[in-house]
Amino acid sequence: MKFSQNGLYIERYIKCVNCGVLIYEGTEDDTAKRVEPDGRIFCSSWCVDWAHERDVRHGAAKHAAERETAQA
Numbered sequence: 001m002k003f004s005q006n007g008l009y010i011e012r013y014i015k016c017v018n019c020g021v022l023i024y025e026g027t028e029d030d031t032a033k034r035v036e037p038d039g040r041i042f043c044s045s046w047c048v049d050w051a052h053e054r055d056v057r058h059g060a061a062k063h064a065a066e067r068e069t070a071q072a
């Protein structure tokens, strides 16, 4: 069982979809850093950028594979 900084039991765990860090709803610091660009919750804009770059890389690899399949 985890407790937030104000000593109250946390009923809902929110995790960053990128790095999996727990985000505490009750703390001003975490609330300020929290980012929800498209309904997915990230702990910071750093993780938003990281996830976006990963999606771009995966998309590029997928397109490359599709091109190779088309040529075969």
Ligand SMILES: [Zn+2]
Pocket: 016, 017, 018, 019, 020, 021, 042, 043, 044, 047
């Ligand atoms: Zn994160």
